[in-house]
Structure formats: structure tokens, C-alpha cells
Amino acid sequence: xxxxxxxxxxxxxxxxxxxxxxxxxxxxxxxxxxxxxxxxxxxxxxxxxxxxxxxxxxxxxxxxxxxxxxxxxxxxxxxxxxxxxxxxxxxxxxxxxxxxxxxxxxxxxxxxxxxxxxxxxxxxxxxxxxxxxxxxxxxxxxxxxxxxxxxxxxxxxxxxxxxxxxxxxxxxxxxxxxxxxxxxxxxxxxxxxxxxxxxxxxxxxxxxxxxxxxxxxxxxxxxxxxxxxxxxx
Ligand SMILES: Cc1cc2nc3c(=O)[nH]c(=O)nc-3n(C[C@H](O)[C@H](O)[C@H](O)COP(=O)(O)O)c2cc1C
Numbered sequence: 552x553x554x555x556x557x558x559x560x561x562x563x564x565x566x567x568x569x570x571x572x573x574x575x576x577x578x579x580x581x582x583x584x585x586x587x588x589x590x591x592x593x594x595x596x597x598x599x600x601x602x603x604x605x606x607x608x609x610x611x612x613x614x615x616x617x618x619x620x621x622x623x624x625x626x627x628x629x630x631x632x633x634x635x636x637x638x639x640x641x642x643x644x645x646x647x648x649x650x651x652x653x654x655x656x657x658x659x660x661x662x663x664x665x666x667x668x669x670x671x672x673x674x675x676x677x678x679x680x681x682x683x684x685x686x687x688x689x690x691x692x693x694x695x696x697x698x699x700x701x702x703x704x705x706x707x708x709x710x711x712x713x714x715x716x717x718x719x720x721x722x723x724x725x726x727x728x729x730x731x732x733x734x735x736x737x738x739x740x741x742x743x744x745x746x747x748x749x750x751x752x753x754x755x756x757x758x759x760x761x762x763x764x765x766x767x768x769x770x771x772x773x774x775x776x777x778x779x780x781x782x783x784x
Contacts, residue, residue, distance in 0.1 A: 559619050577624055578663075579617060581652075582635040583670030587613040591634075591652065592644040592671050610652055614659065621660050631663035631700075632656055636687035639668065639675035646687055653691045663698040665724060666691055682710060689719035700724045708739035 581587040589595040590612045596603045602612050617632065624630050636649040653664050666688040669675050677683075684703035692699040702724030705711050711723040729735050740747045741758060749757065 559616065576629040576631065577620065578665060579620055579630065579632045581613050582633045582665075582667045584635075584672075585670075587616060588635055588644070588671055591648070592638055594638060594640060594643045594672055606648055606651060610655060613652070614655055617656060617659060617661065626660075629662040630660075631665060631698075632661055633665040633667055635668045635670055636666050636684065636691070637668050638671050639677045640672045643672060646690055649687065650691055650694045653695050653697075657695040657697050661697050663700060663722070664691060664695070665700040665702060666720075667702055680704065681706075682714065685714055685719055689717075692718070692720060698722060702726070708742040711739065712743055 579587070581591065584595075590602065591609050593609065596609050598604070598608075601608055603609060617630075621630055634649055634652065635644065636646055638644045649666075656664065666684060668684050668687060669677050682701070682703065682705050685701045685705070688699050688701035698721040700722045701714055701720035705714065705723050705725060706728040711725075714720050714723060725735060732738060737747065737749065737753075754760070755763070
């Protein structure tokens with residue numbers, strides 16, 4: 552694997568230094584049946600060399616990739632990993648192995664772990680419900696020092712807040728709720744009574760100003776007979 556490793560390190564360095572690559576954080580994908588997850592899971596990893604078999608061996612390549620990225624990525628910029636905490640298949644990757652992998656990442660300078668699940672096997676039987684992956688995040692959080700992201704059917708601001716306050720996770724990830732409502736964070740802040748700064752053009756839409764005049768709010772021009780609403784805004 553030596554030549555492959557040299558190429559891996561070169562690719563990581565190229566990625567980190569490529570023009571216009573100005574991202575502030577990297578999340579290394581080890582979930583959802585992608586390559587690094589395939590190395591981790593005993594369902595997909597059938598290798599008989601040093602990269603297959605025992606848990607230690609199956610974690611080897613994902614950890615080598617992590618080390619290569621960590622080495623190329625600035626130490627002061629966050630690097631995290633997304634995992635599938637379970638394959639949802641008997642005999643597959645599971646929470647106990649995820650805890651061991653998370654601890655190995657933690658010891659190597661991983662800043663956060665994003666705890667998802669599934670995506671590797673068509674045999675998976677996922678038990679879906681509100682915050683259904685959060686118990687996995689909580690179990691991993693109890694075993695590591697790095698930050699933990701809970702994700703999966705966390706749609707409500709109070710539900711998200713309760714997870715954080717219970718110490719089950721440090722951050723919440725949202726996908727579908729944000730697609731449905733791109734202003735979810737603003738609406739969550741309002742529901743939780745948190746004051747935020749909004750872009751000026753959005754301020755008048757805030758519920759706290761719902762009872763104020765719309766187009767005639769202070770500071771706006773009062774429409775006259777000859778002034779269309781469009782030209783007055
Ligand atoms: C349209 C869509 C695209 C997604 N694409 C990705 C992806 O590229 N990589 C990934 O790790 N997860 C992806 N996901 C999964 C989400 O990141 C998230 O883990 C999952 O939807 C559960 O969270 P939710 O209940 O808040 O949607 C996607 C989800 C949706 C709905």
C-alpha cells in the first residue's frame with residue numbers, strides 16, 4: 552500500500568493547497584456505505600490482509616486517511632468525521648465498534664464526530680422515529696472528548712435544545728428540516744426566545760414587529776397617489 556499512501560498524501564496536500572480552497576472545516580466521510588465505511592464494516596470488508604479481519608485491521612485504512620488529512624489540514628481548523636454508528640444489520644458495524652473508532656479518532660486529534668447510521672447494506676432494518684440516531688451520539692459522547700453532532704429527524708427547536716441540554720450532543724445537524732424551511736435557525740431562535748441580528752431588510756418580517764405597520768413603518772416612505780409600492784421600497 553506504500554505507493555497508494557504516497558498518492559493519498561499527495562492528493563490530500565493538493566486538496567488543501569488548491570487555489571480557491573478556502574473552506575473553514577472538513578468532514579471526512581466514513582458513513583453511508585462510502586469507501587471508508589466499506590473498510591470499517593465486516594459486511595463489506597472481506598480482505599485477508601492487514602486491512603481486513605479484526606476491528607483493528609478494518610479501522611486501519613480510515614485512520615490512515617484521517618492522519619493524512621490531519622497532517623495536511625491546518626491544526627487550528629476543525630477536522631471531523633461522519634460515521635454510520637450502525638449498519639442496522641446483525642453481524643455488521645455496530646455501536647460498540649463505532650465507540651472504539653471514535654476513541655481512536657479522538658486520540659489522533661479529531662475535532663468532531665457526526666453520528667449518522669446505515670447506508671451500507673440493503674439488509675438494513677432501520678428503526679426510524681424522532682431523533683432516532685441521537686442515542687448513538689449520546690453513547691459516543693460519553694466515551695470521547697471531541698465534539699459530537701447528533702443528526703436524524705431532529706426537526707423542532709425545543710427538541711434540539713433538549714438534546715443539547717441533556718448533554719447527549721454538542722451540536723445538532725439538520726437536513727430535511729432546513730430544506731423545508733431555510734430560515735429554520737431564525738425560527739428556532741424565536742421559539743427559544745433568543746435575540747439575533749437579522750439583515751436589515753428582514754427585520755420588519757420578525758414576529759415581534761407583526762403588529763407594526765408594513766409599508767408605512769417608521770423610516771419608510773409613505774406611499775402617495777403617484778408612488779407605486781414597488782418604487783417606495
Ligand atoms: C436531499 C438530501 C441530500 C443528502 N445528501 C447527503 C450527502 O451528500 N452526504 C451525507 O452524508 N448525507 C446526506 N444526506 C443525509 C443528511 O445529511 C442527514 O444525515 C439525514 O437526512 C438525516 O437528517 P434529517 O432527518 O435532518 O434529514 C442528505 C439528505 C437529504 C434529504
